[in-house]
Amino acid sequence: MKFIAPQFEFPFVAKVKKSQRDIIPLPHYTITADGSVFPNPDGAIGWCAIVELNGERQSIEVGNAKRGTNQTAELRAVISGIEATPIGARVTVRSDSQYVINGCKTWCQSWARKKFVGVKNGELWKVLWGLIQERDVDFKWVRGHADDALNIECDFWAKKEREKVK
Secondary structure: OOOOOOOOOHHHHHOOOHHHOOOOOOOEEEEEEEEEEEOOOOEEEEEEEEEEEOOEEEEEEEEEEEEEOHHHHHHHHHHHHHHOOOOOOEEEEEEOOHHHHHHHHHHHHHHHHOOOOOOOOHHHHHHHHHHHHOOEEEEEEOOOOOOOHHHHHHHHHHHHHHHOOO
8 A cells, every 4th residue: 555645735734823823834925016097086907916925026916907996906906916825825915005904904804794785896895805814914004106116116017007908
């Protein structure tokens, strides 16, 4: 009889209690996200999320749509970045959007209890909330268009994506 060692997927490891993070180091993803719109509201939108794993760039997630607002572009940037990480991952989201940061840290839990009914951009918030529930996510605000190189790069790619919309 041949013995095959069990293959544990990353989500299995991530079920470790948060208090045990330092004992069992988990891969740590960092997402820097930004959105762009012109004109706001109802202009073309573009978004970008730079995804890093333990400080090494993994991907640049970009997208665009014909119409939206600054808030929808920012939400889509964060959603696309988190979707690029495995379920169960430790993730830090860096964004210059107070709307996204405050929404995730402060308002989203009560919105979820109400099933996002009556919430502006409720469908996007619902998607984002579902992704957050599957991962260990922290949010960090960064000053936009300042000295943060990744934020500046995200802004560049988000604008490029927005400009592709005809």
